[in-house]
Amino acid sequence: MAGYLFGLMVVAAIVVYFLASARARAKQFGATGKTHSRPIYHGLNAAIWTGIPASIFLLLWLLGQNSIINMLVIGSYPGAELMTGPERNLLISEVRQVAAGNIFREPSPATLAAVEHFRSLQSLMQWAMVAVVAAAVAVGAFFGLRVVAHRFRARHSVERAVTWFMMFSSFVAIMTTLGIVASLLYEAGQFFARVPITEFLFGLRWEPQIALRADQVAGQGAFGMVPVLFGTFVISALAMAVAVPTGVLSAIYLTEYSGKRFRAVVKPLLEILAGIPTVVYGFFAVLTVAPLVRNLGQAIGIDAAPNSALAAGGVMGVMIIPFISSLSDDAFAAVPRAMREGAYALGATKGETIRRVLLPAALPGIVGGVLLALSRAIGETMIVVMAAGLIARMTLNPFDSVTTVTVQIVTLLIGDSEFDNPKTLAAFALGLVLFIITLGLNLIALRTVRRYREKY
Known part of the structure; x- marks a missing residue:
């Protein structure tokens, strides 16, 4: 569904681009004289208003949808308040597997009820996502076409959008790097809590095979x-x-x-x-x-x-x-x-x-x-x-x-x-x-x- 919505947003942005460019071109050659910005900038500005806000709404929706569904499913499951974190994760995994048709064992009646609830919430979320994204596309297209005017500074608006996009890209690159470093430091800290750092840095023997279970035969590591x-x-x-x-x-x-x-x-x-x-x-x-x-x-x-x-x-x-x-x-x-x-x-x-x-x-x-x-x-x-x-x-x-x-x-x-x-x-x-x-x-x-x- 998300892929189709992205495709529809792209199509809508292209259509609005041509409509805004044609409107700006008509104003440019009308009786009022030349517009402040070229028609291509008016078209790009309208396309940005049409596609970018809707894309942001869609990405935020996709990021939070699973968490909300999981929370609602767990909240309706009997005895969920007594479960630990791993037990809740296991329950959600089982519900999702059964909902997808991957049944490895006979689910309980409570699990089947949770599966039905999960499917209804998933369907509701999808239609709500379609409605919200369509509304965002319509509102963005309306404002993008409305601002096409004789003295509207469309070029400045497009340049600001490009600047913000480059700043966002730089921010994502920096945060990704920091996330990688933080993950390495955290997991390496967990390792050094079990193995002395001096043994790791100066040891002359590397045999990482150790027993992972009590009944497993392996070296000491x-x-x-x-x-x-x-x-x-x-x-x-x-x-x-x-x-x-x-x-x-x-x-x-x-x-x-x-x-x-x-x-x-x-x-x-x-x-x-x-x-x-x-x-x-x-x-x-x-x-x-x-x-x-x-x-x-x-x-x-x-x-x-x-x-x-x-x-x-x-x-x-x-x-x-x-x-x-x-x-x-x-x-x-x-x-x-x-x-x-x-x-x-x-x-x-x-x-x-x-x-x-x-x-x-x-x-x-x-x-x-x-x-x-x-x-x-x-x-x-x-x-x-x-x-x-x-x-x-x-x-x-x-x-x-x-x-x-x-x-x-x-x-x-x-x-x-x-x-x-x-x-x-x-x-x-x-x-x-x-x-x-x-x-x-x-x-x-x-x-x-x-x-x-x-x-x-």
Whole structure:
């Protein structure tokens, strides 16, 4: 129902837009002379009055509808005042499942009565929502068409609406970020209430498998994050070993050696790598690169694991090449032409000019690109989930399998475990550490790039 209402609001806004534009155009070419704003602004203003208030009413209605229905259903259920919070949630879940036709056991007569009450309230709410939204659309269209006048400042009204929309978007982005941080801090605090923070930060053993029930056989659990973080940095180091030389050298070639036609073709092709979904890289790593790495290890006499750090790190390095190449290319292009010409005038060759002049001058921009790519590599999920291992170990052998922070987060959150045990809460502690690391790298990179931009 909500989707149809949104569609009707869009249609109504488009119709009112054309009606208001035609009315403003008639006034503009009438005897009264030109209007203050162009007809397009009158049309946009009327469309905004038609669609935006109704959309706000609809969103608020959808946000509060379920809570109101649940409250009314619980209030009419006999003995609901004696139920605890989880029991009420279970009752509402059962009522909704039965109302949807998903009957897993024979419901009681009280539950059937609650289901009928739920269905009647849901139908009433839907028709009331249609009436309220239709009234909001009609009132908005009426006022939007009524204000079309000779001296009405429609352009100013549209600009104010756009400004308020941008402010609202910024507010939503900020509140979303704060909500994510608050959620991580709260759940990580629950974890550290059960596991000492010193054990988590400095422990050398990661075995999060613990008994979740009294009759379950499992280990006691160890939550030392050092092996997990070590594996993350090993794979990130391998990725940077692939991406940094390739990205910087390709940027040097495209900026200093290639022709304009070649650059116009190769640079977009190189940046297409950033648009390939990471799951495609993951399939490529696990189906193609990992067997090649294993065969290579066996050929040189090294026992290589099926999932190795070299396979995941190499494919991840290919993925982040565009980050380094693009920013390095911009850094080289921003170096003033006079510095190159001055080096040539002093008798320097092209290679000497690149080594002695361009690289030092563009170094801040290159470092910023490298740090941004490093933060991207540390936070990568799909490639390492599919191509890296699950066992936490501290090894520098690239042919061995290692685990990473993102792999462990995905592994810990798989299943239907409750968020009341250290095993599940450990994912939030790891997420908080990963958030702090990537945030620090991004801040360092942005500060470095800002200093670079101020200088050149």
